[in-house]
Amino acid sequence: MHPATRHLPTTTWPTREQAAAAILFSSASLGPATTRTRTWVPAMVPWRASETGDVTPAVHAWYARFAQGLPGVLVVEATGIRDVPSGPLLRIGDDRYVPGLRELTSAVREASGGRTKLLVQLIDFLAIKRRPEPATFFRRHLAVTQEHRARLAELDPTLAGADDAVLRERMLALSASRLASVLAPRELDDLTRGYRERITDTHLPHIAALPRELPPLFAAAARRAEQAGFDGVELHYAHAYTMASFLSRLNTRTDGYGGALEHRARLAIEVFQGVRAAVSSRFVVGCRLLGDEVIDDGSRIDDAIHHSLALARAGIDFVSVSKGGKFEDAKEPKVGEAIYPYTGPSGHECMPTRKIDARGPFGRNLHLARAIRDALRAAGRVTPVVGAGGINSFELAEDALRTGACDFVASARQSLADPDWWRKMELGRGAEVRRCVFTNYCEALDQRHEQVTCQLWDRELDAPDPTSRDGAIARSHDGRRRLVPPAWDADEEPRRRPGPASL
């Protein structure tokens, strides 16, 4: 670990009076809604949905527990807009999901006493396959081409007229460096990182049709979200997924939806317009996008400013700013595993740990939110901007708001470590906050698609579970981890937590 980030920075928590006077705990407009505070829990996938993408009791418990901390806004995890199998990720691609989601919104409303606005993040993603066994790739998946034949014949002239089956076996036997000269770059990528569809694969009819198909899919999903009782939706235009790929500088589509900046923003605007038209004027419609893709030749802050301004002009209710999290620079997965977009430099910027560098993760990405907000204000737009990335203290959050970096402060991992941290601050009991140590134990679980938990909860393995109706403490499959953070009683005498030096 970098010496400068070995310890968490010490911080001063506000008194109850200071919290009452803080911008952080003041109300704010979010499109047609008014939030109680400017505190925000951004989307986090906990891997608790059923295999069919339905809400489970564990999903209720997860979000009810966050709601008990009374954030101004809570965003439900990335939820798939299509009705296709996608493992234990929540889905909203059919009307049959509405009753389960309605129970979820009721559970959250009950847990927060109606004081938390609840959004759901709507996501579309393209097909991705696990990294194949080389034998399977060469014997079954690879289409043998004249280029392969010609390149192999340069290595061994007797292969010029050989059967495809012979060529497949020869390629299977080649060294990695030889293969790099025989396979096309995309084929090599499919072999070493697993097959992955791109939005630029316009030779595939369903990829060519994305601009036509996505607006109604997002619109129908948003309509269901409103029926289910959500206060709004966050359109997922960030990280490694379809909509972010359209916004990206890497988008070279030639059908009017790629290339020039305004063409890249076009689908994002059309999706927003389709959604806006499908829901009532009381319903919040915002988006999450990338301030910087952090990959070679990818989008930078100038692109993000353009897209944010275009969306603001179209009437978007908020822009939430994230960073990185791309497939392009992700680590090669092991054979049999799927590539995970948070393992390369861009992924490390998305969920920065204390190891990242001397600056550490704390408020690391706020400059991007600030640049976008400044540009919006200069253009006369009041669109709220949400900032995130290593926000773990009152000082950092309040400073971000006071200096105009953002209008809402989003905190994912600190809220995971301690969902009550917002309340503790508001009540002048910040000394009791269980402080996130930013070493990404939770993110490693996400990577393996295992139930996400926080390592700090297990220090109080037997403390009551405040979402449990029968007193049982929900545990992971192996029984060794808590699935829900320990209870915290706001009426109890204050308890002091161990100081940062002992973390």
Ligand SMILES: Cc1cc2nc3c(=O)[nH]c(=O)nc-3n(C[C@H](O)[C@H](O)[C@H](O)COP(=O)(O)O)c2cc1C
């Ligand atoms: C376990 C986990 C799951 C996440 N899932 C999502 C997601 O579904 N959608 C999203 O936009 N961001 C997701 N994120 C990213 C967070 O919302 C947030 O942007 C990131 O963790 C940086 O903020 P932080 O430093 O406050 O944690 C996830 C993060 C974690 C740790």
Ligand code: SF4
């Ligand atoms: S597991 Fe680690 S990084 Fe994740 S929330 Fe807990 S303390 Fe923070």
